[in-house]
Amino acid sequence: MxxxxxxxxxxxxxxxxxxxxxxxxxxxxxxxxxxxxxxxxxxxxxxxxxxxxxxxxxxxxxxxxxxxxxxxxxxxxxxxxxxxxxxxxxxxxxxxxxxxxxxxxxxxxxxxxxxxRLAPGRDEPADRFLVEVPPPPLQLKAYDARLGFDGSAVTFHWSRTGASSAKWRAGDQRFALADLSGVEWASPDRPGGGYLRLRLRDTAADPAPPDHDLAAAVFGTGYGAVHESLPFAAAVLAALRERAPVAAVPRARASDDRLTHLSELHSTGLLTDAEYATLRARFAAGA
Missing domain, CATH: 2.30.29 (PH-domain like)
Incomplete structure (x- = not known):
């Protein structure tokens, strides 16, 4: 016992x-x-x-x-x-x-x-983050940029040697949380390397490749390691959730309402594609 x-x-x-x-x-x-x-x-x-x-x-x-x-x-x-x-x-x-x-x-x-002692609603998505965000590094050094996050905005300071000509010509970037809808982190351990991308609101077009996307930083050997870049991405994501909380999916709501709400969670980056597909299938089957 x-x-x-x-x-x-x-x-x-x-x-x-x-x-x-x-x-x-x-x-x-x-x-x-x-x-x-x-x-x-x-x-x-x-x-x-x-x-x-x-x-x-x-x-x-x-x-x-x-x-x-x-x-x-x-x-x-x-x-x-x-x-x-x-x-x-x-x-x-x-x-x-x-x-x-x-x-x-x-x-x-x-x-x-x-x-x-597990909660009765444990199979439903949480309506807020329940685990404290780990402390991120004050700055994140990627291959093509140095990133900063002050709690209200994310900044990209491009590297003269690592950044693409498109990024260098555009100059350093600053994105306020109000302009963001989510964060996409691709592990630097995956084949081909990874990146951190900010998802911008009111942007319908598909984003450019990370090395040309002004809202993305590319990782590489020795740059953007998991223990640094993942806590950084989590801190930005947590700040976004606090700024625009999303309601939980109540058990008593009709199936179509629950599917609509799942779409909202997915569009704001709070559900991955795999999680969205799994929950959508579950709710649709229980309609």
């Missing part, structure tokens, strides 16, 4: 169970993901979770000598995971704790205790 205050220590992190939250403390070390170093610790309210599961994992020699405890955040509850949009490598997932195989009973008890 898991009680309040119980701590489950695993590889590079420890989870502490509380009556209304799970406190995750990330260890510092050579093998700890740099994103976890940047996060330090995070308190995850139980209302921000949709589920938790325990599974066995094969070790280096194929033996099932480890167990994985993973919490599943609700859609729209965590700005970091919303910005990541499923692009984080498994080893960097801050909701995943790897434990020695002999800790399986404790992991199962921990999961059961969390499940007992």
């Amino acid at each position: 898991c009680r309040m205050g119980d701590v489950l220590a695993g590889n590079h992190a420890a989870w502490e169970f509380d009556s209304d939250s799970v406190l995750i403390r990330f260890a510092r070390g050579m093998r700890t993901p740099r994103l976890w170093h940047a996060l330090g610790e995070r308190r995850i309210p139980l209302e921000a979770l949709s589920g938790v599961d325990v599974s066995a994992a094969a070790g280096a020699m194929g033996r099932r000598d480890t167990v994985v405890l993973r919490a599943v955040p609700r859609t729209g509850a965590d700005p970091l995971m919303e910005a990541a949009a499923g692009q984080l490598k498994e080893v960097c997932d801050p909701y995943r704790l790897v434990l020695p195989g002999d800790r399986a009973p404790q992991a199962a008890a921990f999961a059961d205790a969390v499940r007992e």
Whole structure:
């Protein structure tokens, strides 16, 4: 049986169970993901979770000598995971704790205790961010720009050596939150590199490629690393949500209203394409 205050220590992190939250403390070390170093610790309210599961994992020699405890955040509850949009490598997932195989009973008890306290509406998108945004770097150095965010606007200062001629000719850019509808983060770890793009309101045309888009910065080797660029993107996304909150999808609303609302969440960048498609199919089936 898991009680309040119980701590489950695993590889590079420890989870502490509380009556209304799970406190995750990330260890510092050579093998700890740099994103976890940047996060330090995070308190995850139980209302921000949709589920938790325990599974066995094969070790280096194929033996099932480890167990994985993973919490599943609700859609729209965590700005970091919303910005990541499923692009984080498994080893960097801050909701995943790897434990020695002999800790399986404790992991199962921990999961059961969390499940007992999950909110009834956990399968619905959250109407606001429930997990605090991680502190972003004051400036983000991309391959073609240096980005800044002061809480009200995002600035792009182009690099003379990295920026395309189109960006350099246009000059530095400043985008107020009022002019934005969302943030798109593409992991620098993906093939071909990544980027951070601001989605602008009242723009019907498809955006230009990131290296020519004046509202985008391109990542590259040594530029825009996950532990720096993802918290930056999450901070901008959280500020946008506070400026223009979107109502939750009530259970009692008619199917067509719920689908309309899902479209609103998707258009403002609060649901990824995959999440939107999954929820749309679910609501349409229940019409």
